[in-house]
Amino acid sequence: MKKLVAGVVGFAVTLLLLAAGREIFFAFMASSAQDVFASIFVWLGRFRWLHDFQTLIAAMVALLGAWWAASAVHSQIRHADMAELARRMDKAAAGRAVLPLALSEISDYAEACTRQLRSLIEQTTNEVLPATVEVGQAPDLPVGAIQSFLNLIEVIEGKNRQALSTLMGTIQIQRSRLRSIRDRERGDGHIILRLNLERYVVDAAEIYAQAAALYDFGRKTDSASVRPVKHSDIAAALHNMRIFDDLYDTLVERYGLASPEVWIPPFAERTD
Numbered sequence: 108m109k110k111l112v113a114g115v116v117g118f119a120v121t122l123l124l125l126a127a128g129r130e131i132f133f134a135f136m137a138s139s140a141q142d143v144f145a146s147i148f149v150w151l152g153r154f155r156w157l158h159d160f161q162t163l164i165a166a167m168v169a170l171l172g173a174w175w176a177a178s179a180v181h182s183q184i185r186h187a188d189m190a191e192l193a194r195r196m197d198k199a200a201a202g203r204a205v206l207p208l209a210l211s212e213i214s215d216y217a218e219a220c221t222r223q224l225r226s227l228i229e230q231t232t233n234e235v236l237p238a239t240v241e242v243g244q245a246p247d248l249p250v251g252a253i254q255s256f257l258n259l260i261e262v263i264e265g266k267n268r269q270a271l272s273t274l275m276g277t278i279q280i281q282r283s284r285l286r287s288i289r290d291r292e293r294g295d296g297h298i299i300l301r302l303n304l305e306r307y308v309v310d311a312a313e314i315y316a317q318a319a320a321l322y323d324f325g326r327k328t329d330s331a332s333v334r335p336v337k338h339s340d341i342a343a344a345l346h347n348m349r350i351f352d353d354l355y356d357t358l359v360e361r362y363g364l365a366s367p368e369v370w371i372p373p374f375a376e377r378t379d
Contacts, residue, residue: 202259206325
């Protein structure tokens with residue numbers, strides 16, 4: 108905008124100088140230098156130039172007024188943008204400060220789910236959970252932690268936002284699967300396989316691993332991005348949730364958890 112206004116004003120001034128130069132040239136051709144200078148001083152002193160160039164002067168004044176108004180609006184917009192950026196940065200810093208506490212609650216939730224599932228697995232017979240086994244209420248979801256994630260998602264971008272969104276999606280799917288094994292949802296003929304229960308343990312380990320990957324982002328201000336979760340991180344999460352026996356070996360082999368490759372949740376988009 109400034110360049111445009113400067114160009115227009117420069118063009119107008121150039122036209123003014125050319126017009127004045129043309130008149131001076133013809134004046135010198137028609138009269139003596141003394142008469143020309145006398146006429147110029149009279150023309151300037153009596154402000155006749157205001158009358159002769161009133162249209163051009165009015166246009167220049169209008170352009171200057173438009174430039175001033177546009178500059179004021181631009182300054183207000185820039186100030187508002189800077190204020191919004193500062194607000195988002197402050198909110199992001201606050202969200203990162205409480206993130207480790209929220210992640211700790213998520214880790215505790217994953218461990219509680221694993222203990223419940225482990226108990227059900229131990230009660231299976233012939234790879235099936237008997238209908239007589241009572242399935243209790245799923246562990247309470249840490250609502251405060253979820254709200255902390257939502258607040259942080261609003262003010263961060265890129266891979267960090269995707270990591271938090273992926274964790275939220277994983278929790279939602281895991282909760283849905285846990286609800287499917289509750290007593291009140293087990294109708295006639297509904298069979299719960301040991302295979303499914305073991306898969307749900309991997310779901311809990313995935314939540315634990317995704318939370319663990321976010322700790323550095325919350326604790327270290329110089330950590331710009333969340334590290335990706337690998338298959339081996341899921342295996343480490345199983346150990347951290349105190350699964351060391353044959354169940355650990357079974358899950359590692361079945362789901363390839365010894366691999367160093369990045370773990371891609373079924374619902375997540377692959378990003379390179």
